[in-house]
Amino acid sequence: MRNQSLTGFALHQRKYRERSYILHFFSQEFGRVDGVIRQTPPSLYHLSILQATGKAELKNFSQLDVQGQPFYLQQKALFAGFYLNEILLRLLPLEEAMPATYQAYIFTLEQLKQLPKNDPKDLQLKIILRQFEQIFLEELGYAIDYFADSLGNQIDPAQFYLFIPQEGFIPNIQPRGFSGKELLLLGQDQQIRSENVALLAKLYRTILTELLGNKPLKSRQLWVSQQQYS
Template sequence: MLASSQPAYVLHSRAYRESSALVDFLTPQGRLRAVLRGARGKAGSLARPFIPLEAEFRGRGELKNVGRLDPAGIPNLLVGEALFSGIYLNELLIRLLPAEVPHPAVFEHYAMTVLALAEGRALEPLLRSFEWRLLDELGYGFALNLDSEGHPIAQAGLYRLQTETGLVPVGHLQPGVFHGVELLAMAEADWTIPGALAAAKRLMRQALAPHLGGRPLVSRELFMTLKEPSRD
């Protein structure tokens, strides 16, 4: 049996058998799935998202056992839109991050993003930064200041995304294209440029879509449902 202690966050937890939970964890060593026994006790109270943890995992197979679970910092209290944003990040990681493949940079960026969400910082820049970092770490990234041929993005140019190759220049305005000035603003994370944040959201959706297997994100649908105005 292997045992390792490492920092962790819970991404998702669900009941398993009589008194256990099946938990997806994010660690520097990647995404791990483990059985947490006695989930109705003290350990179960820790098996919630956004709490910094120190966890010990045992076992050689894909399904580990939680040997120890301790708090490792102040819980990040997310409420309102920040909470749904955190749930969205967790779902992205479950859907995109391969099991047991180390991604320490993703873990560190996740920890910083969750803390920033808890501190009430602006949501959209945090989400776009996380999506971009995740794509890059998984090998799906592309340049924002160069087109697919390696030429500099022109401020006045128009571009569309080809997920296999990157940004391709187009000759005229058409649905789904991006203005060069928006792409250059994204490259510098300069969200003062009008339209840059909205364009970044569209770009990240296009970039993520092929890797989500055609299945919609539950967190995104739930968030949109809750934002719909009441019709009473």
């Protein structure tokens, strides 16, 4: 890259040497781009434009220009924002455009900003997060076929299945996992609704756990701690 203009959002930054920062930036043009910036980096959830130069994985960032006002996230929405940034930081491929995820990120921040204070059982929050995960996982290449198992056989509504991210749904002789009836209903209506949000949470967590490996999500640990003391 040479004086490449990037529009996007800071995912994470950390101090680097005396007056610089390493900035992980989610851009509209090239997805995640990492670089060194020699000025105060943009705040989280604040649309920004900067210039990137360099052939190595770590670019030089300059000419930072923040746009308008940031998305102000409060209380539980703020923890959700931390979660979004963490899974993006850990799973986005480097310098590969992710247009659907980028648009979903902006839309999700807007929804989180407007999250109602009275959200029984955090239902609306869960729906918002599942919607983002669905788009992100599909663009990463993990679209789910709800109508066929790992061998290509049609899902049997009377059968139970385990889900293996690299393989798909595997028939399970034990009555645990996902019922075929549930899977077929998800396939027929992939809109995320209150009645299927728990099932999708279980399914998406299975995929994300596989992709993230053994290192736990810090944002999830913060969420659990907040729930314990709230």
